[in-house]
Amino acid sequence: MQTLHAEKLTKRYGRRAALLDCDLAVPSGHIVGLVGPNGAGKSTLLKLACGLIRPTSGTLEVLGSVGFVAQDTPVYASFSVADHLRMGDWLNPAWDAALAERRVAEVGLDPAQKAGRLSGGQRAQLALTLAAAKRPDLLILDEPAAALDPLARDAFLRSLVGFVRELGAGAVLSSHLLGDIAQVCDYLIVLGAGRVQVAGPVRQLLADHRPATLEELVLDYMSRAVAR
Numbered sequence: 001m002q003t004l005h006a007e008k009l010t011k012r013y014g015r016r017a018a019l020l021d022c023d024l025a026v027p028s029g030h031i032v033g034l035v036g037p038n039g040a041g042k043s044t045l046l047k048l049a050c051g052l053i054r055p056t057s058g059t060l061e062v063l064g065s066v067g068f069v070a071q072d073t074p075v076y077a078s079f080s081v082a083d084h085l086r087m088g089d090w091l092n093p094a095w096d097a098a099l100a101e102r103r104v105a106e107v108g109l110d111p112a113q114k115a116g117r118l119s120g121g122q123r124a125q126l127a128l129t130l131a132a133a134k135r136p137d138l139l140i141l142d143e144p145a146a147a148l149d150p151l152a153r154d155a156f157l158r159s160l161v162g163f164v165r166e167l168g169a170g171a172v173l174s175s176h177l178l179g180d181i182a183q184v185c186d187y188l189i190v191l192g193a194g195r196v197q198v199a200g201p202v203r204q205l206l207a208d209h210r211p212a213t214l215e216e217l218v219l220d221y222m223s224r225a226v227a228r
């Protein structure tokens with residue numbers, strides 16, 4: 001079973017190729033870190049994985065159902081936290097109301113609070129809770145913690161790992177924050193210039209590139225992609 005399986009995956013916007021001939025075979029059960037320079041094609045890959053856009057050519061298969069947390073963790077400003085949970089319940093047949101309510105309490109969100117008045121960290125926690133309560137097989141997160149302070153980010157990442165364990169799901173997380181990737185990811189994909197520069201289990205990549213840290217490894221592959 002594979003979380004992501006891509007063959008010759010290509011996505012063009014007009015003449016520009018955001019992804020070109022990408023092959024991926026990510027085994028299930030991992031928290032996958034997706035990194036690469038600006039414009040590398042990360043968001044494009046995640047949108048393809050969520051079915052928001054379609055490939056120009058090639059294929060991308062995703063294991064099971066997907067819960068997506070977009071870059072700006074969108075919520076409805078005039079709806080309360082509780083309204084968001086009720087809406088999730090209406091819209092999703094597999095909605096896990098108990099999980100959603102428990103997580104809201106655990107992260108200290110006030111159910112009566114309007115989402116527009118939440119802090120960035122609280123909004124990110126709400127968006128993650130909404131995605132997880134759909135009980136997806138795969139959680140996909142596009143730079144969800146970029147705007148959070150280090151403490152809120154740490155709490156968010158811990159929640160993410162907690163959800164992944166609880167749901168028995170996989171996760172793919174795109175981030176420019178290599179410390180975050182090193183903290184939670186056990187599988188790494190480096191994209192550069194629309195191509196897969198390297199992909200594999202973090203432990204194996206580090207063993208193959210001794211004595212590099214994950215940060216050094218990523219910077220090495222990113223700078224090679226930029227130099228090309």
Ligand SMILES: Nc1ncnc2c1ncn2[C@@H]1O[C@H](COP(=O)(O)OP(=O)(O)OP(=O)(O)O)[C@@H](O)[C@H]1O
Nearest residue numbers: 013016017018036037038039040041042043044045
């Ligand atoms: N809707 C679009 N229309 C035209 N070009 C697009 C569109 N979306 C993305 N692109 C282009 O595709 C390429 C890849 O963009 P993408 O957003 O996937 O990169 P990214 O790795 O997520 O970048 P960042 O780290 O800056 O968020 C870029 O050259 C971008 O300009």
